[in-house]
Amino acid sequence: MSSELFARIVHERCTEKVLSEEPFPASGQTLADEILELAAWAPFHRPAHDVHLQDSELTALMPWRFYVLDASSCRKLREELLEKDSSNVIKMLATADCMVQVTWLPNPTQVELPEKSLFEATLENMEHLAAASAAVQNLLLAATSNGIRNYWSSGGVLRSPEVFKRLGIPTQEILLGALFFSPQDVQSATIATSKLRDKRGPLSGWVKRVDL
């Protein structure tokens, strides 16, 4: 692949929230395995802790897990969540061809965590989380290169224990994001983009060349 093509795909990836009150008919679409597999080529420093591998259906060493819902499952989940949520998550579950709940796998906690802490702030956990983030970016770029609109959301209601239970996600995993993959043809839906997209500014704001 040429470096120009790679740069084009990186620039083309863009937050696109495809929002509709009315659910689209379930398209029979999802993400193909060939696209999902590209996520696995992200770097990862250490295997996930054994606690995540024992007695689990998912036994890969990488410190992330992807739970993939096709269009039909997105519509079902939308229906089930309608009573408790009216956020954009509902409007995106109405349009998505696929939604991926991405979790990362923290090491078991050795100390009592301060209130509101999701995990112990160790170097290993930082690296597990970083590796999972790299896997997400691979997937978003792969989707972009296949003409699939995408969006990395914090998840809102999709972080709830009820949704974890419904999707069969172990409670010891932490949601890194809910990724929405939407069709090119957005019919009457609206597309919202990110306010931060154009705020990146020049290299000089975040790169310092260090000459010794």
Ligand SMILES: Cc1cc2nc3c(=O)[nH]c(=O)nc-3n(C[C@H](O)[C@H](O)[C@H](O)COP(=O)(O)O)c2cc1C
């Ligand atoms: C970990 C993570 C969580 C995010 N969660 C949200 C979210 O909940 N809501 C939202 O509007 N954007 C969310 N975003 C998307 C960012 O707002 C977006 O990537 C950023 O503004 C840059 O825009 P761009 O993706 O179009 O380049 C999230 C991005 C990351 C990396």
